[in-house]
Amino acid sequence: MRYRNANDIFPDELLKEIQKYSQGELIYIPEQTKKNWGEKSGSREYYVTRNAEIRKKHQEGKTIAQLADEFALSTDSIRRILYR
Numbered sequence: 001m002r003y004r005n006a007n008d009i010f011p012d013e014l015l016k017e018i019q020k021y022s023q024g025e026l027i028y029i030p031e032q033t034k035k036n037w038g039e040k041s042g043s044r045e046y047y048v049t050r051n052a053e054i055r056k057k058h059q060e061g062k063t064i065a066q067l068a069d070e071f072a073l074s075t076d077s078i079r080r081i082l083y084r
Contacts, residue, residue, distance in 0.1 A: 051081045058082055 003026075006015055038044030054067055064082070068075045
């Protein structure tokens with residue numbers, strides 16, 4: 001995120017109103033649309049796909065220990081994925 005000058009963005013009336021509440025401070029203005037965790041970077045989709053693959057392989061007969069080795073996860077993590 002880069003710094004932008006409020007003088008270049010806001011109309012004068014809005015800038016004066018904002019200055020009533022804060023002057024000379026850095027203010028973060030969030031996006032209007034809130035995205036869920038991992039949606040922007042794609043990591044949510046990665047984990048959904050990975051977990052579906054783990055469930056499928058378990059249904060095909062792979063053991064929890066085999067899945068833990070294959071996906072480099074602990075057996076507890078595999079169990080959480082399977083039983084969720």
